[in-house]
Amino acid sequence: MRTMKLRLNFMPTITTPKATTVFREIFLILLLALCFNDFGIAQNLENGKEINATCAGCHGQHGQGGSRGEYPRIGGLSASYIASQLKAFRARTRVNIPMYPYTQERELPDQDIKDIAAYLASIELPTKWPVFKETDDALARLTLTERVMIIPRVPGDVDNGGAIYQKKCATCHAKTGMGRGMFPMLVGQYTSYLKRQMEKYLAGERPHDDVVVGGVLSSLKEEDRQDILAYLTSIQDQQ
Numbered sequence: 001m002r003t004m005k006l007r008l009n010f011m012p013t014i015t016t017p018k019a020t021t022v023f024r025e026i027f028l029i030l031l032l033a034l035c036f037n038d039f040g041i042a043q044n045l046e047n048g049k050e051i052n053a054t055c056a057g058c059h060g061q062h063g064q065g066g067s068r069g070e071y072p073r074i075g076g077l078s079a080s081y082i083a084s085q086l087k088a089f090r091a092r093t094r095v096n097i098p099m100y101p102y103t104q105e106r107e108l109p110d111q112d113i114k115d116i117a118a119y120l121a122s123i124e125l126p127t128k129w130p131v132f133k134e135t136d137d138a139l140a141r142l143t144l145t146e147r148v149m150i151i152p153r154v155p156g157d158v159d160n161g162g163a164i165y166q167k168k169c170a171t172c173h174a175k176t177g178m179g180r181g182m183f184p185m186l187v188g189q190y191t192s193y194l195k196r197q198m199e200k201y202l203a204g205e206r207p208h209d210d211v212v213v214g215g216v217l218s219s220l221k222e223e224d225r226q227d228i229l230a231y232l233t234s235i236q237d238q239q
């Protein structure tokens, strides 16, 4: 408003070449800032790391999950899958009462979802115990073991589980169980969590492959589902 007034009152002075240059510079700076925002760094890993402090309370500092699968592992999942689930929690198409408040637009806008998804996807969680050096002190040892992700073996017929898995699940979740893109990894995820998710799919509380409630899962007996879980824990060492 003030500039408008100035322009009207002192038209001759304001249109001097000097003033136009200043305006042009401001305009250029604004334009640059706008470009940076839109086409600059697509994901900001530093921002992702900061957001992760909120998630760590439940999912652990390295996204390794906790309480034996009450909180799933999220470190090392694919960025597109993480982002899709955060949006599903926000839209309540996947109901998650503990996480709902953290995923609201005000708390987690789309850019933050990109950043946290990229940050978590970049975390590599080892599946073997580290070999300590004698010089490693207690803290160094703790730091090394904190991120180790080993899912205990569970009972079940591994051969039957493997046959069904390769026939009915591998097309999406990959032969290795490591998933790809929008299809989450099943190997390296807590068994109790996976089991709970299968039950949610079958109860129609979470959409799976969507053709019918529970999708491909509804064609399996409970025993077969257990065998698949046993199989998934048996192949994690091969990764």
Ligand code: HEC
Pocket (backbone or CB within 6 Å): 051, 052, 054, 055, 056, 057, 058, 059, 070, 071, 072, 073, 074, 077, 081, 082, 085, 086, 095, 096, 098, 099, 102, 108, 116, 184, 196
């Ligand atoms: C108060 C605890 C809590 C906090 C904080 C929390 N989560 Fe979760 N999160 C959960 C629980 C519980 C589940 C599993 C829900 C279920 O069983 O369906 C979950 C599930 C997830 C999943 C789905 C994993 C999968 O394999 O489908 C993702 C992704 C996730 N959380 C990301 C995050 C991110 C990112 C943050 C931080 C912005 C966060 N969570 C903060 C409790 C929490």
Ligand code: HEC
Pocket (backbone or CB within 6 Å): 084, 094, 164, 165, 168, 169, 170, 171, 172, 173, 182, 183, 184, 185, 186, 189, 194, 195, 197, 198, 206, 207, 208, 209, 216, 217, 220, 228
């Ligand atoms: C047509 C593709 C497809 C096939 C085949 C398939 N899935 Fe899935 N699965 C998905 C998708 C997509 C998701 C993620 C769904 C979402 O967004 O909530 C998923 C998620 C899951 C999850 C939850 C993982 C997590 O981290 O929350 C489990 C458990 C699962 N599938 C088990 C299976 C099993 C067992 C089979 C074989 C009997 C199978 N799926 C076959 C597409 C498939």
